[in-house]
Amino acid sequence: MRDERSLYPDEQPSSGSRWFCLVTNLFLLGFLLHGILAFTAFLTALPLPFRTINLLRDLSFLGTAGLMIILILLIGSYRQFPWGALVPSFVTVVWIGSYYMPLPGILEWKNTEFVGSIITIIVSIWTFMRVRQFHGNWFIPEPAFTRVKFSLARTFRSILVKLFILVPAYIVFVSVSCFWMLEWRGHGFIHIRAEGLTTETRVYKSGDKSVYLLPTVHIAAGAFYNKLLSDVPKQRAVVLPEGVTDKKKLLESGLSYKGAAQSTGLAEQPDFRKLLPSDGRHYDSDVSDFSPDTLATLQVVSTALRQLESSSLSQTILTLGTLPQPNLELLKRDILDARNARISFGIMESLSAFDNILVPWGALHMPGIETELLKSSFKQASSKEVLVFAWRDILTALLTNRAAR
Secondary structure (H helix, E strand, O other), X not given: OOOHHHHOOOOOOOHHHHHHHHHHHHHHHHHHHHHHHHHHHHHOOOOOOOHHHHHHHHHHHHHHHHXXXXXXXXXXXXXXXXXXXXXXXXXXXXXXXXXOOOHHHOOOHHHHHHHHHHXXXXXXXXXXXXXHHHHOOOOOOHXXXXXXXXXXXXXXXXXXXXXXXXXXXXXXXXXXXXXXXXXXXXXXXXXXXXXEEEEEEEEEEEOXXXXXXOOEOOEEOHHHHHHHOOOOOOOOXXXXXXXXXXXXXXXXXXXXXXXXXXXXXXXXXXXXXXXXXXXXXXXXXXXXXXXXXXXXXXXXXXXXXXXXXXXXXXXXXXXXXXOOOOOHHHHHHHHHHHHHHHHHHHHHHHOOOOOEEEEOOEHHHXXXXXXXXXXXXXXXXXXXXXXXXXXXXXXXXXXXXHHHO
């Protein structure tokens, strides 16, 4: 262990150095605390009263992220700021705030949280060890900040670095992560191409029976929905459309994507039963089937979507800010798994009366539906990509809407 007095001879702490020291060490402590709380929340993934741990975990992260922002600003403007050991913890906090991208592409959310909490604890321990190695103490001592001086030149340079290096690097990281996760989770049913977003339709055959998986999205270019259905058979066919019902009127505003579609120059997903001269059967869930947590999330989202319809973007953002802390496990179970089970049952039941089963459902549902199909005697026979929308059309619509305002 090093002697602190030998490291900083004749240095007298000032009020400024004490403030710098306090913020830095609070960040270190908060970072470690968040890792411990995140790990504890994983171990106690139970209903009330253990949700208090989740709240403490989230509050610890918000506090740690706020302190990190202050430190990054200080580092950019002050000479000789002892920041060397803090960089891994900064990167980890940004990664946590980005929902652990791209880990959710390969792991279930609870496993992602577990890995994230372990990495946070490891990085925290490493940081404390480095601080002890550099400063002879588990926390950075006040004398380390006595030579920290403000520099206007460094401030300008740091602004340039943040704007033209760090921000673009973060955007690239998020973009690449989203692309990779979409490809992985979508099992090839949805693609990000140079020209735009596409989905891949697939046909599965077993004897004289065919199942058409038609991955769709809630908003797209108007031509997409017609192209999606252009090659499907019309005879001895049944369409099993996606569409959550609300028989008990539990969602005050309903679920409409009209506003989101209009703001981007796109079209809202139509009722596929009206586009196809085929019989239609409904095998989707009702809102009443969802858990209270999922229902609370949908209430906020439906209200925000309705506000967007009236072009109230600021109010929409404020409403989305009231979203409750999502229980991702419950959301996945209600929105994805349970509904996939329903439509898979519907496909098998419909095969007794029809030769061609048309399944226009959301692209992210398709991997689960495909898995169930392949467990039976069905094999993939063909596939085709359909352009959902072009990037240039989205950009043009956004610029046009902004000019109109």
